[in-house]
Amino acid sequence: MLRISTKTRYGLRALISIASRQRENKISVLSQIAEEQDISDKYLEHIVSLLKARNLLIGKRGSRGGYRLARPEEEINLLEVLEALEGQVELVGCIARPETCDRSENCVTRKVWKRLQEVITDEFKKISLKALVDSCQPDGYKFATNKDAMVDIDREFLSR
Secondary structure (H helix, E strand, O other), X not given: OOOOOHHHHHHHHHHHHHHHHHHOOOOEOXXXXXXXXXXXHHHHHHHHHHHHHOOOEEEXXXXXXXXXXXXXXXXXXXXXXXXXXXXXXXXXXXXXXXXXXXXXXXXXXXXHHHHHHHHHHHHHHHOEHHHHHHOOOOOOOOEOOOOOOOEOOOHHHHHO
16 A cells, blocks of 8 residues: 655645745744644654755754755656655556566556556656645645644645
C-alpha cells in the first residue's frame, strides 16, 4: 500500500508555511514553524536538512537567519517533496529494478503496477507548491496546526 509518511506530511506543511511567509517577504525560523505545526524541533530539523539536500530550501545562519525556498514555489512540485523525504515512488520493486524478479519480463501484473506508478507520479508532478499555498485562502483548505488533523481540501482543488 502506498502510504505518505508523517515525515512527508510534516515536510509539506513546513514548505507551505515557509512559502506563505516568503510571500510576505518574511524569513522562516524553524522554532516558529515547529510551534505552529506542533512538530518537534529536532524532527523538523531532520526534515529540513533533507529538503535542503535536494535544493528545495536554503538556510541562512545568524540573528537574521532562517529558511526560504530555493526556487519559486511554482517550480516545486509534490513529487519532488515526496522523493526528497521518502525516496523514489515505487509501488513494487521490480518496476525500477526488473532484475530483482525472474518473472519481470513476462509478468502481466508488472505492466499494471508500472502504469499505476506512472499515473501516480504524473499526478504528484502536477501539484505545485504554489497551488497548495494558493489553496490556503479562506475558500480553500484550512491548514491543520495539530498532528492529528491534516487538511480539508475543497472539491474544486481536488478536481483540478
